[in-house]
Amino acid sequence: EAGVAQSPRYKIIEKRQSVAFWCNPISGHATLYWYQQILGQGPKLLIQFQNNGVVDDSQLPKDRFSAERLKGVDSTLKIQPAKLEDSAVYLCASSLGQGMLTEAFFGQGTRLTVV
Amino acid sequence: GDSVTQMEGPVTLSEEAFLTINCTYTATGYPSLFWYVQYPGEGLQLLLKATKADDKGSNKGFEATYRKETTSFHLEKGSVQVSDSAVYFCALRTSNDYKLSFGAGTTVTVRA
Numbered sequence: 001e002a003g004v005a006q007s008p009r010y011k012i013i014e015k016r017q018s019v020a021f022w023c024n025p026i027s028g029h030a031t032l033y034w035y036q037q038i039l040g041q042g043p044k045l046l047i048q049f050q051n052n053g054v055v056d057d058s059q060l061p062k063d064r065f066s067a068e069r070l071k072g073v074d075s076t077l078k079i080q081p082a083k084l085e086d087s088a089v090y091l092c093a094s095s096l097g098q099g100m101l102t103e104a105f106f107g108q109g110t111r112l113t114v115v
Numbered sequence: 116g117d118s119v120t121q122m123e124g125p126v127t128l129s130e131e132a133f134l135t136i137n138c139t140y141t142a143t144g145y146p147s148l149f150w151y152v153q154y155p156g157e158g159l160q161l162l163l164k165a166t167k168a169d170d171k172g173s174n175k176g177f178e179a180t181y182r183k184e185t186t187s188f189h190l191e192k193g194s195v196q197v198s199d200s201a202v203y204f205c206a207l208r209t210s211n212d213y214k215l216s217f218g219a220g221t222t223v224t225v226r227a
Contacts, residue, residue, distance in 0.1 A: 003158075004158075033215070035217075040219070040220075041219055041220070042119075042121075042204055042217035042218050042219045042220050043159070043204070043217045044217075045214055045215065045216065048214065055213070056212065056214055091158070091159065093159075093215075098213040099213075100146075100147040100166060100208055100210055100213070101147060101164070101166055102208075103161045103164070104161075104215055105160075106151075106158040106159040106160065107158055108157065108158040109158060
């Protein structure tokens, strides 16, 4: 079974530039998550989709971050404009559903460096 | 809000030593509890889970018991190997919002 695919693996941009990350979840997984993992910290949930609807985006900085999941499959996360503090690994995960026992499967992440 | 607190690392051990990583939680609902592991250069993967009080999750020689009275889910392994070197994350999911929330992670290094 193919895992969660993310691209690019690495990205270096200057502050105030824009950047986009792409995620292809495991086939059939209805729930998709984007996490931000700053060095030395645990992953922080940015946004959670159920199919193509947003379930939770309470920790998404909406003035600069946006995400969409067209057709309930692939997803993109965009930052515009980027700040130095956005340097982190951005993790995408997917699961069959939102149930209490449901395992989330993670991609390898995109490491963003803002200079 | 819901949160997870892990013991701070890094932790360095010799092979065959006993490993314990403490994890406590705060939750408004009745959570399911998880341990995820991140090996060098790899993505996060589920190590074990428990869904109700006194449940014991186990995998790859690791164990953790869901203790409701102490709101804890400590991870243990009796004899670690070099291949257990990784970052370990405690996580929870509650029934009120189904969000999967993580602790800060504990880096474990096992020396030969």
